[in-house]
Each structure stands twice: as structure tokens, then as C-alpha cells.
Amino acid sequence: MTIIVTGGAGFIGSNFIFHMLKEHPEDRIICLDKLTYAGNLSTLKGVMDLPNFRFVKMDICDREAVYGLFEEEHPDVVVNFAAESHVDRSIANPEIFLETNIIGTAVLMDACRKYGIERYHQVSTDEVYGDLPLDRPDLFFTEKTPLHTSSPYSSSKASADLLVGAYHRTYGLPVTISRCSNNYGPYQFPEKLIPLMIANALADKPLPVYGDGKNVRDWLYVEDHCKAIDLILQHGRAGEVYNIGGHNEMGNIDIVKLICKALGKPESLITYVQDRKGHDRRYAIDPAKIHGELGWLPETKFADGIKKTIEWYLTHKDWWEEIVSGEYQTYYEKMYGGKM
16 A cells, blocks of 8 residues: 655654554555655654655645656555644744645645545644633543634644545545644654753753643643554544544643653743733543544553653754754744743
């Protein structure tokens, strides 16, 4: 089987490629990535020379280039990780999120229609559901929860989800959608909470925490997420949405304090900064559907996953130090410099 993985040089996409090459060595994986700020080709250096792997630098919004790749490779499956995904960046510049996350998704599905496909899978987010109140721990997102977005990012992802569903109903395109909770693990771009706090703590720099730090997220180890998508590709029903949650709800401030403790750093490094506009308070997923239909449950307890993640960043400083010393540093100063 030939599988196109878009956004495969990013955090979750690269981990998915590693998973598929390990678990399905008979398949051919084609990684399509534009290599924006969050795409890092060095992440894929361990697989670049494999005979069943190919990397293609390409923008999913480039219809002619995408069609040319489909014409050449005739893929059986497309898994779309390609997305602008950072909420703060979407607030600063919404347009690129609309282009990549909506138009890019349409281009990919049009290519699937034109050249034929066994499955198109859209990787989405729990953020399309909006948020839940902190004082209602009994409430969870299910696949039937109405879409109620808070940011340009989540609005663009919700729009893409609706488009995917429409292509299934109108054209009969065999699609599936997964909506995951917050991922963590190796190769995550260091503007996200966990790697940012690890990198800053190691450098004894301030640890910027939005608002009161009590925002709650459901944390999912990236390897568990990859296994879930693999199962959906194999056994998921076309036209269905599957929520993928980690059963690991934690407040942001608790995560930061845990990282301080693990690294032997003082909590005095924690600096509360002006809250993000429209900041969602709580995300929590009920993964009963994917468990009931496909038998999936998260395997990694947060205590184990965060330990493995911290260890990875300690032993792969060359990977993330190169990032934080370049263009990202300018962005970081713009986002946090005036708030501390």
C-alpha cells in the first residue's frame, strides 16, 4: 500500500511515519511537507534513506503539484497532518490558517476524487468543540458535541472537518476524521507548552504561563495517538469521526511545576503572563467510541510519558537548540517579551 502523509516533518506526522514504517514495513510512505517553521527535515534523517520512504517538499495548496504527485505515485491512502496549528499564531495572522487548513484540505480531497483513493483521513483536534467549564468534571467531548470554536485556528480546523464530511456525503469519498486531545512526546516544536518549559527551565529562563495557569488539558502521548490513527485506517468506518483522548487531565500550572521538579529547577522561574485572547478553560475527551468499535485505549500513563519526554529532550538537545537559536527566537520575543 502507498500512503501519502502530509505534514510528515512536523511533530505528530513524523511520529506517525516512524510508527507506520515500523509496524507496516511492507507499505510505501511518501512524506509531503512544505517545511514551514514547524517542519524540520532533520527529524526524518533516520528514515530518509529507506527504500520504502520518499520525502517531497510541497505545499498542499499547490493544486498542480499535488495532482502531479498523485499522478506519479497513485496513493492508496492519504493521512492529512498538514496544518497551521498554533493558536497564538492564528490570532496574530488568521489568513494563513484559512489557506492551509481549509483550501489545502480541499485540494487534497479533490486529488483523491480525481485519482481514486481507498481512504482519506483528516487529523483534527478537540479544539473544534470549544471548551468545558472547570467546575463540571462530569462533562466530556463526544463525537456528537456541537462544534463551537474559540480561535481562528480551531475555526479553520472545524471548517475543514465540515468540508471532509461534505465530500463524503456529496461525492462518496471514503473519509474518516479523528479529533485528538493535546499531544506530547519527542520532536514537538518548542513553542508548545511542554517542550517550551523544558527548554526554558534548562536555560534557567522564565517559564511563561498564561493567565492563572489553571486551564486544563487532556494529555495524550503521541505514540498512542499514532496507534489510534493506524487502527482507524485499518478498521474505521468511512464517514465517521473518532475522538482520541488520553484520560490524563492536568492543569497547565501543574505540568509546569512537575517539569520544574523533574529538572531540579525552582518554581520561582514561573512567570504569569497576560492571558491568551479567548483562552479555552478545559478540554476533556470521551474516547468511548474508538474504544468500543476499534478496541483502542491510551496505553501510556502521564507519569511515564512525561518522564520519557523529558529524557528525550535532555538527550536530543542538538535537535531543539538549533530551533530555538534561529527564527523562533524572534517570534518568542514577540509573543512573550512584552508580557513578562
